[in-house]
Amino acid sequence: MKDVAARAGVGLKTVSRVVNGEPGVTPDTERRVQEAIESLGFRRNDSARVLRKGRTASIGLVLEDLADPFYGPLSRAVEEVARAHGALLINGSSAEDPDREQELALALCARRVDGLIVIPAGHDHRYLEPEIKAGVATVFVDRPAGRIEADTVMSDSFGGARAGVAHLIAHGHRRIAFIGDQPRIHTAVERLRGYRAAMEDAGLEIDDSWVSLGSTAPERVRDAVTSILEAPEPVTAVFAGNNRVTVTVVRLLAGREEPVALVGFDDIELADLLGITVIAQDAAALGRTAAERLFRRLDGVNEEPAQVTLDTVLIPRGSGEIPPPA
Amino acid sequence: MKDVAARAGVGLKTVSRVVNGEPGVTPDTERRVQEAIESLGFRRNDSARVLRKGRTASIGLVLEDLADPFYGPLSRAVEEVARAHGALLINGSSAEDPDREQELALALCARRVDGLIVIPAGHDHRYLEPEIKAGVATVFVDRPAGRIEADTVMSDSFGGARAGVAHLIAHGHRRIAFIGDQPRIHTAVERLRGYRAAMEDAGLEIDDSWVSLGSTAPERVRDAVTSILEAPEPVTAVFAGNNRVTVTVVRLLAGREEPVALVGFDDIELADLLGITVIAQDAAALGRTAAERLFRRLDGVNEEPAQVTLDTVLIPRGSGEIPPPA
DNA sequence: CTGAAAGCGCTAACAT
DNA sequence: ATGTTAGCGCTTTCAG
Numbered sequence: 001m002k003d004v005a006a007r008a009g010v011g012l013k014t015v016s017r018v019v020n021g022e023p024g025v026t027p028d029t030e031r032r033v034q035e036a037i038e039s040l041g042f043r044r045n046d047s048a049r050v051l052r053k054g055r056t057a058s059i060g061l062v063l064e065d066l067a068d069p070f071y072g073p074l075s076r077a078v079e080e081v082a083r084a085h086g087a088l089l090i091n092g093s094s095a096e097d098p099d100r101e102q103e104l105a106l107a108l109c110a111r112r113v114d115g116l117i118v119i120p121a122g123h124d125h126r127y128l129e130p131e132i133k134a135g136v137a138t139v140f141v142d143r144p145a146g147r148i149e150a151d152t153v154m155s156d157s158f159g160g161a162r163a164g165v166a167h168l169i170a171h172g173h174r175r176i177a178f179i180g181d182q183p184r185i186h187t188a189v190e191r192l193r194g195y196r197a198a199m200e201d202a203g204l205e206i207d208d209s210w211v212s213l214g215s216t217a218p219e220r221v222r223d224a225v226t227s228i229l230e231a232p233e234p235v236t237a238v239f240a241g242n243n244r245v246t247v248t249v250v251r252l253l254a255g256r257e258e259p260v261a262l263v264g265f266d267d268i269e270l271a272d273l274l275g276i277t278v279i280a281q282d283a284a285a286l287g288r289t290a291a292e293r294l295f296r297r298l299d300g301v302n303e304e305p306a307q308v309t310l311d312t313v314l315i316p317r318g319s320g321e322i323p324p325p326a
Numbered sequence: 327m328k329d330v331a332a333r334a335g336v337g338l339k340t341v342s343r344v345v346n347g348e349p350g351v352t353p354d355t356e357r358r359v360q361e362a363i364e365s366l367g368f369r370r371n372d373s374a375r376v377l378r379k380g381r382t383a384s385i386g387l388v389l390e391d392l393a394d395p396f397y398g399p400l401s402r403a404v405e406e407v408a409r410a411h412g413a414l415l416i417n418g419s420s421a422e423d424p425d426r427e428q429e430l431a432l433a434l435c436a437r438r439v440d441g442l443i444v445i446p447a448g449h450d451h452r453y454l455e456p457e458i459k460a461g462v463a464t465v466f467v468d469r470p471a472g473r474i475e476a477d478t479v480m481s482d483s484f485g486g487a488r489a490g491v492a493h494l495i496a497h498g499h500r501r502i503a504f505i506g507d508q509p510r511i512h513t514a515v516e517r518l519r520g521y522r523a524a525m526e527d528a529g530l531e532i533d534d535s536w537v538s539l540g541s542t543a544p545e546r547v548r549d550a551v552t553s554i555l556e557a558p559e560p561v562t563a564v565f566a567g568n569n570r571v572t573v574t575v576v577r578l579l580a581g582r583e584e585p586v587a588l589v590g591f592d593d594i595e596l597a598d599l600l601g602i603t604v605i606a607q608d609a610a611a612l613g614r615t616a617a618e619r620l621f622r623r624l625d626g627v628n629e630e631p632a633q634v635t636l637d638t639v640l641i642p643r644g645s646g647e648i649p650p651p652a
Numbered sequence: 653c654t655g656a657a658a659g660c661g662c663t664a665a666c667a668t
Numbered sequence: 669a670t671g672t673t674a675g676c677g678c679t680t681t682c683a684g
Contacts, residue, residue, distance in 0.1 A: 001677060011655035016679065024653055041456035046436045047382070048677035050373040051660050058416070058437075067402035069595065072393035079392055079418060088433060090384070090416045092405060107414060110372040111384075130367035247596065254599055269395065270573065270596050273580055327661065337671040342663060350669055374661035377676050 001042065008036035019044055050112060058082075059115040059294065060108030061091035062101055070243055070266060070283055071119075074141070077287030078117060085295050087114065096185075098122025109136055115294040117141055117287075123184070125150070137297040141290045143186040144307070151297075153290040153308045155281035157187045157265070160312030161194025162201075164263040164279045165239050167314055169202045172323045173237040173261060177210040177228045179221060179249065180241030188213055191241050191265055210235055216244040218251075225252050229260065236324035237261035243268050250276060250319075261322040267315065277320025281312045327368065334362035345370050376438065384408075385441040385620065386434030387417035388427055396569055396592060396609055397445075400467070403613030404443060411621050413440065422511075424448025435462055441620040443467055443613075449510070451476070463623040467616045469512040470633070477623075479616040479634045481607035483513045483591070486638030487520025488527075490589040490605045491565050493640060495528045498649045499563040499587060503536040503554045505547060505575065506567030514539055517567050517591055536561055542570040544577075551578050555586065562650035563587035569594055576602060576645075589646040591638075603646025607638045 005015045010029055017025050018033040025033075036042070050056045059082055063071050079089045090108060094101035101121040105128060108116060115137035116128075123146035132138050132150070139151040168176050178195040181188035192213065199206050209231060212224035225248075228235055238253075238260060240246040246264030253260050264271075267280035289308055296303075331341045336355055343351050344359040351359075362368070376382045385408055389397050405415045416434060420427035427447040431454060434442060441463035442454075449472035458464050458476070465477040494502050504521040507514035518539065525532050535557060538550035551574075554561055564579075564586060566572040572590030579586050590597075593606035615634055623629075 005655095012677095013655060013679080014653090017654090020679090026653070029654085041460075043432070043436055043456075045377075045438060045677055047373055047376040047438050048660090049679075051371070051377050051662085051677080052679045054660080056373070065402065066405055067398035069395050069398060072395060072398055076391065076393040076419065083418070088416055088437070089418060090414055092409070092415060093402065106369070110369055111414070112371060112373050130369070134367075250596070251599060268596065270576070270594065270600065273577060273600060274596060338661095339663080339672080340670060343670085346663090352669065355670080371661055374676090375663075377661080377678085378663045380676080 001044070003040055004033065004036045004042050007040060008033045054112075055114055056112050057086055058088040058090055058111070058113050059117065059291075060105070060111075060113040061089055062094055062104050062108070062116070062118045063091065064094055064096050064119050064121060066091070066093050068243075069269065073284040074287035077284040078291045081288055081291035081295065085298075087295075094119075094121040096121050098124075102127050106131075114298055115139070117290050117294060118145075119143060120145060120186075122146060137294050139290045139294045139297075141286055149305045151290075151293050151305045151308075153286055153293065153310070154187075155286060156309050156312055157190035158194040158197070160265060160279040160281065160314075161191035161239065161241075162198045163194075163312070163314050164265065164277075164320070165195045165198035166201065167277070167316070167320055168237045168239065168261055168263055169198060169204070171237075171261065171321055173235075174204055174324070175207075175210065175233065175235040176204075176237045176239060177225070177235040178212070178239050178241065179224055179228075179245050180211075180213045181216050181245070183213045188241055195239055213241075216242065216248075218248045221245055221248040222252060225249055229256075235260070237263075237322075240264040242266050246276065246278070250274060258325060259322050261320055261324070263314075263320040265312075271315075272317060275318030277317045278315050279312045280315050282310060285310055327370070329366055330359065330362045330368050333366060334359045380438075381440055382438050383412055384414040384416055384437070384439050385443065385617075386431070386437075386439040387415055387443045388420055388430050388434070389417065389445045390420055390422050390447060392417070392419050394569075395595065399610040400613035403610040404617045407614055407617035407621065411624075413621075420445075420447040422447045424450075428453050432457075440624055441465070443616050443620060444471075445469060446471060446512075448472060463620050465616045465620045465623075467612055475631045477616075477619050477631050477634075479612055479619065479636070480513075481612060482635050482638055483516035484520040484523070486591060486605040486607065486640075487517035487565065487567075488524045489520075489638070489640050490591065490603075490646070491521045491524035492527065493603070493642070493646055494563045494565065494587055494589055495524060495530070497563075497587065497647055499561075500530055500650070501533075501536065501559065501561040502530075502563045502565060503551070503561040504538070504565050504567065505550055505554075505571050506537075506539045507542050507571070509539045514567055521565055539567075542568065542574075544574045547571055547574040548578060551575055555582075561586070563589075563648075566590040568592050572602065572604070576600060584651060585648050587646055587648040587650070589640075593641065597641075598643060601644030603643045604641050605638045606641050608636060611636055 005012045092104045098121050109131045119142045125145045125148045240249045243266035264278045267278045331338045418430045435457045445468045451471045451474045566575045569592035590604045593604045
């Protein structure tokens with residue numbers, strides 16, 4: 001910038017004005033400055049600008065796994081909103097590890113992102129308190145924040161699971177398994193709660209052996225489902241707690257003789273062709289809503305932290321409408 | 327930091343040393359400084375650090391669509407490598423728009439990312455020349471750079487498509503359609519070239535009506551496939567140019583009486599269950615290789631820009647082994 | 653309309 | 669082992 005000023009024969013501030021499109025520069029000087037910029041290949045150093053202005057025009061997104069198809073549309077929606085506000089997106093995966101989540105979130109804060117969208121892996125977010133106090137707008141998505149008050153945007157896991165299980169019950173099932181993610185994950189527990197509620201609504205007893213929470217690794221899910229289906233009095237239907245579980249269960253059921261009904265939480269690509277009935281949540285809406293909340297805060301709106309819950313939709317495609325064997 | 331120094335009763339540099347884990351500080355003073363840091367809730371401002379050090383410990387990733395499942399594993403692999411090098415990932419989608427690609431890439435450069443990984447949307451990357459000269463390590467992935475010399479990591483689109491089409495021919499097909507992405511996309515053209523080569527290898531003539539390049543929007547693909555299949559002498563097999571095309575074609579073929587063979591470029595989740603034969607590329611390896619190259623450059627290795635090509639794998643699952651009607 | 657000087661928070665280089 | 673000084677490249681403030 002100094003060089004540009006020298007070359008154009010003007011003061012530093014004038015260059016700054018031109019670069020930022022501020023008023024108060026003669027068209028003529030502006031042209032000279034532009035020429036100098038071109039010929040020097042100058043490009044403003046945003047780091048310095050940030051240091052001075054205090055705002056980075058970037059937001060951080062901490063998610064669980066960049067490669068999980070569920071987060072694709074979510075990230076994209078966040079990006080879209082960020083872009084509309086002239087902000088860039090910095091993101092990383094926590095891999096479901098609370099320490100890594102914290103490390104990432106704090107690294108983003110050290111970069112002075114203006115805001116933070118977090119899909120929590122851990123249950124204690126007090127480490128973010130100083131940052132939030134220091135002005136980093138923060139919104140939690142998909143799962144609630146732990147031990148702090150903060151904006152949260154989630155899907156209705158409880159209601160969705162309840163509706164899904166009720167659907168199976170309506171189709172005649174009485175013995176229904178629930179295979180979910182690890183119990184430390186909030187949505188897993190909520191969905192299990194929904195399952196229990198639906199069973200209770202119908203006056204059905206749950207056998208403990210029908211319920212299995214744990215890693216979504218294919219082997220674990222396979223073992224769980226197999227042992228449930230191979231019991232003396234096997235279940236006739238399975239409710240799968242999320243997209244990864246569903247995929248594994250579908251593979252498993254495909255190899256069996258007797259049909260087993262299935263409803264899965266989360267929609268999956270090509271689920272229509274495979275006839276998989278699902279409870280779909282709108283990942284893009286989740287991201288969009290969170291990002292919009294974030295930028296509203298950045299624009300100075302000062303409301304109480306709120307919990308927003310988005311509805312899920314039951315999409316019947318066949319697997320959930322299979323009746324129990326006669 | 328100043329405040330911390332004051333509170334701990336030490337000099338500025340001592341605090342800096344503690345914060346950065348540099349040697350030359352008594353355990354005792356270190357403790358005092360740590361206490362001051364804690365009680366003040368201090369966190370280093372990386373913007374200032376960047377300004378001073380010239381390195382941001384962050385890299386930019388410009389891809390085409392954050393939500394495309396193909397880019398999930400790729401981004402994740404890049405993130406993994408970045409993380410191993412202590413760098414953060416800033417990313418954005420070009421939405422296949424060259425102007426947006428440029429805007430994004432330059433915005434990232436203005437943030438002074440150390441390196442840039444670009445999945446090109448455009449064909450002229452001379453706009454990056456000053457940046458590269460200024461030291462921004464740059465690697466192109468999935469498609470080649472336009473009008474500049476640069477590292478490039480790609481899958482073998484030509485060879486993959488050729489093998490896929492040869493597979494169909496080996497199963498008896500003579501009339502094979504090619505449905506691909508827009509002709510301005512390098513991989514689309516390469517795959518078409520592979521198709522032509524395989525046909526020529528087998529001494530087969532191609533009817534122009536069998537080939538259709540264009541948007542991957544479901545409507546466009548549907549129209550293209552329908553018109554090809556409804557011709558007087560329809561094709562007996564389809565080669566789909568990428569994951570999005572494949573998905574639409576599968577949906578379409580599912581609704582038909584007479585079986586049509588299909589091989590698709592790119593693997594898809596659940597393709598195994600649907601029995602879709604594909605040419606799989608290793609998206610994670612693409613990202614990993616690119617990122618590793620990038621960091622090798624950042625570590626000062628100075629080699630000539632190279633073009634790396636990764637092999638694809640044919641995965642037979644049924645759809646590609648359907649023989650033509652007798 | 654334009655410019656000079658101060659300083660954002662940090663680190664490198666050089667004292668002490 | 670610790671402190672002091674200068675300056676990274678920009679914007680803000682205030683003076684011309």
